Amino acid sequence: MLAKVIVMATGMDDIYVTLDELEIFTRAVERWDIKAMVQLLDYIKICYLAPFNATNEMVYDILNEQAINVQLK
Structure with a gap:
């Protein structure tokens, strides 16, 4: 995971x-919303x-490893 972040x-x-x-770009990252x-x-x-x-x-991998069940509303 650390290698991914560095790359x-x-x-x-x-x-x-x-x-x-x-x-x-900064505003998009701060919102962290695909929209x-x-x-x-494009680039x-x-x-x-x-x-x-x-x-x-x-996050998905960590939640699975910790056996945490997250349910979206």
Whole structure:
């Protein structure tokens, strides 16, 4: 899991964006909502989806390992 985080952080650090694009990206990450990516440019959507999906996958794995049953309302 740590390796995934490091690879994603390194990749995101290498992406060139304008300040305006970075502000939109930051707001999307702060919301942590898949709907927030609608405002992002196509190439930045990939940068948003990678940590979004990886984090949700890690949380799912941890919950399964701890035998925690989470029910959504």
